[in-house]
Amino acid sequence: xxxxxxxxxxxxxxxxxxxxxxxxxxxxxxxxxxxxxxxxxxxxxxxxxxxxxxxxxxxxxxxxxxxxxxxxxxxxxxxxxxxxxxxxxxxxxxxxxxxxxxxxxxxxxxxxxxxxxxxxxxxxxxxxxxxxxxxxxxxxxxxxxxxxxxxxxxxxxxxxxxxxxxxxxxxxxxxxxxxxxxxxxxxxxxxxxxxxxxxxxxxxxxxxxxxxxxxxxxxxxxxxxxxxxxxxxxxxxxxxxxxxxxxxxxxxxxxxxxxxxxxxxxxxxxxxxxxxxxxxxxxxxxxxxxxxxxxxxxxxxxxxxxxxxxxxxxxxxxxxxxxxxxxxxxxxxxxxxxxxxxxxxxxxxxxxxxxxxxxxxxxxxxxxxxxxxxxxxxxxxxxxxxxxxxxxxxxxxxxxxxxxxxxxxxxxxxxxxxxxxxxxxxxxxxxxxxxxxxxxxxxxxxxxxxxxxxxxxxxxxxxxxxxxxxxxxxxxxxxxxxxxxxxxxxxxxxxxxxxxxxxxxxxxxx
Numbered sequence: 104x105x106x107x108x109x110x111x112x113x114x115x116x117x118x119x120x121x122x123x124x125x126x127x128x129x130x131x132x133x134x135x136x137x138x139x140x141x142x143x144x145x146x147x148x149x150x151x152x153x154x155x156x157x158x159x160x161x162x163x164x165x166x167x168x169x170x171x172x173x174x175x176x177x178x179x180x181x182x183x184x185x186x187x188x189x190x191x192x193x194x195x196x197x198x199x200x201x202x203x204x205x206x207x208x209x210x211x212x213x214x215x216x217x218x219x220x221x222x223x224x225x226x227x228x229x230x231x232x233x234x235x236x237x238x239x240x241x242x243x244x245x246x247x248x249x250x251x252x253x254x255x256x257x258x259x260x261x262x263x264x265x266x267x268x269x270x271x272x273x274x275x276x277x278x279x280x281x282x283x284x285x286x287x288x289x290x291x292x293x294x295x296x297x298x299x300x301x302x303x304x305x306x307x308x309x310x311x312x313x314x315x316x317x318x319x320x321x322x323x324x325x326x327x328x329x330x331x332x333x334x335x336x337x338x339x340x341x342x343x344x345x346x347x348x349x350x351x352x353x354x355x356x357x358x359x360x361x362x363x364x365x366x367x368x369x370x371x372x373x374x375x376x377x378x379x380x381x382x383x384x385x386x387x388x389x390x391x392x393x394x395x396x397x398x399x400x401x402x403x404x405x406x407x408x409x410x411x412x413x414x415x416x417x418x419x420x421x422x423x424x425x426x427x428x429x430x431x432x433x434x435x436x437x438x439x440x441x442x443x444x445x446x447x448x449x450x451x452x453x454x455x456x457x458x459x460x461x462x463x464x465x466x467x468x469x470x471x472x473x474x475x476x477x478x479x480x481x482x483x484x485x486x487x488x489x490x491x492x493x494x495x496x497x498x499x500x501x502x503x504x505x506x507x508x509x510x511x512x513x514x515x516x517x518x519x520x521x522x523x524x525x526x527x528x529x530x531x532x533x534x535x536x537x538x539x540x541x542x543x544x545x546x547x548x549x550x551x552x553x554x555x556x557x558x559x560x561x562x563x564x565x566x567x568x569x570x571x572x573x574x575x576x577x578x579x580x581x582x583x584x585x586x587x588x589x590x591x592x593x594x595x596x597x598x599x600x601x602x603x604x605x606x607x608x609x610x611x612x613x
Contacts, residue, residue: 119224121206131180139198140207142172144229148221159211159218162199170195241318246277247330247337254340254381258350264357264374267344271377274384281390284318288397304408332470334384341381342475348488388469494526497534499558505531506560506582515583517565519572529574538562539580561585 127136146152146168147160173179173195181189189197202208207229209220221229253270256262344350359370505528509521518536523529539562541553561583570579 120228121225123205124207124225124228126205127201127207130182132182135176135179136198138176139169139172140229141233143168144226144233148226149230149233158213159220162210162217162219165208165219166192166195166199169198173198241277241280243277243281243318244330246273247333250274250277250381250384251330251333251337254337254344257354258340258343260353264354264361264377267354268377271380275380278383278387278390281318281387281394284394284397288394288401304405304412331387334387338382338385339475341378345378346485392469495530497530499556501527502531502534502557503559506535506557506584510582510584515581517581518577518579519570521582523574533575535560535562535582536575536577536580539564540577559585 127133130136143165144152147155147165170191173191179194199208203210203219207221207225209222211218211220250270250273253262253266253273257267257270344354355367355371355374358374359365359367362373363369509516518532518539521528521532521535523532535557538553538557538560541549541556542562543564544550544553562580563583565579565581567578569576
């Protein structure tokens with residue numbers, strides 16, 4: 104119970120799937136049950152299976168499907184006192200009943216018939232397990248092309264934050280896969296070291312594992328034709344999304360409204376997190392260098408193993424025995440030249456047997472990613488644009504300060520008397536004009552919103568005719584502070600204060 108309180112998110116798994124779902128996969132016949140589930144997923148309940156009836160499959164159809172699979176499957180071990188000579192149809196019925204009991208299959212009634220379903224959550228879980236078991240090699244070229252196409256569509260405006268998030272997720276998964284491949288190579292050397300046969304060792308290392316499981320296009324990663332060479336263009340496009348105001352404002356609006364429910368702070372944090380995941384593509388060179396070191400070390404270990412195997416299988420003892428027998432047969436007497444050679448020329452001692460001098464091969468340096476340096480002119484233009492945006496921004500606090508300066512000791516100020524001496528004053532006057540229109544509207548919601556924009560201010564139209572102004576033409580209005588009547592709580596406090604004063608005065612007189 105304590106675990107469920109500490110980890111409510113992880114315990115939600117058992118709210119979606121039955122508690123005893125994995126019991127067949129933990130039994131003695133776990134391989135048989137897994138093969139049967141994969142068979143049913145492929146033939147009946149999976150995405151590649153034919154479209155099932157709306158009411159589900161009949162029970163006898165699924166039972167016959169299980170019976171056909173058990174007929175050609177490996178022999179199962181008896182469970183729960185089951186006799187080894189149990190007929191096939193009874194065994195199939197028992198397996199079907201267990202799958203229904205633990206939750207892999209769901210039995211319902213359709214008229215007088217019984218139909219079989221697989222719940223969506225269980226079907227999704229089985230699909231993910233099969234996809235995990237059948238994971239093949241990752242092709243970096245396809246991932247890079249997908250990321251590049253997604254970022255290009257966001258730049259053009261054909262897509263928004265949804266495609267940017269997908270590109271960031273693909274970029275993170277790609278970097279994690281490359282980073283983990285080095286660890287997988289080390290585990291590989293441990294797992295295939297037990298192969299006694301040299302051919303099995305070579306096949307497992309150089310063909311079956313490195314190229315077919317980890318990275319399918321590892322040999323082409325350093326070539327110019329590989330899409331990885333375009334990573335600098337992707338980074339430049341990501342920088343445009345980050346620095347250009349029109350792209351940034353559009354994406355921030357999507358993240359705030361669609362992803363964060365209107366919370367600007369959460370939306371900006373999510374946007375920066377996805378941008379950083381795309382910027383991490385800059386570190387792919389470092390990850391590839393580490394992977395090269397792991398592959399190089401594994402190659403050295405494999406070559407050392409093969410050299411040891413080749414040396415170990417040479418029949419040295421047998422060759423020496425043949426040589427001794429031949430020499431004893433000739434009684435060590437001349438002419439020794441007539442003795443047939445046991446070893447080939449330079450086989451034991453010769454220049455060809457000496458170690459070759461080590462040759463240091465110059466390693467090709469990887470292409471250096473170009474660093475983006477912002478010019479002083481670009482930085483100055485950005486600062487000017489940011490300052491201009493800040494000067495045009497009007498908040499309730501700035502609007503109240505403008506009203507205090509305009510009213511001073513006056514009770515009412517006409518719109519024609521409001522000062523417009525700077526850009527900030529003009530923006531405040533413009534907001535007051537719009538707020539006056541909203542306060543005099545018939546919509547209650549519009550009035551409430553306008554009061555939150557200009558708190559404590561009362562804006563009333565003085566005439567219905569539009570008045571000319573040097574900057575704006577609108578209906579003239581009068582601005583005054585809104586007076587609030589004292590509430591019951593305030594009156595109570597005042598009454599208590601008066602009573603306290605009278606009590607103190609009476610005590611002083613006594």
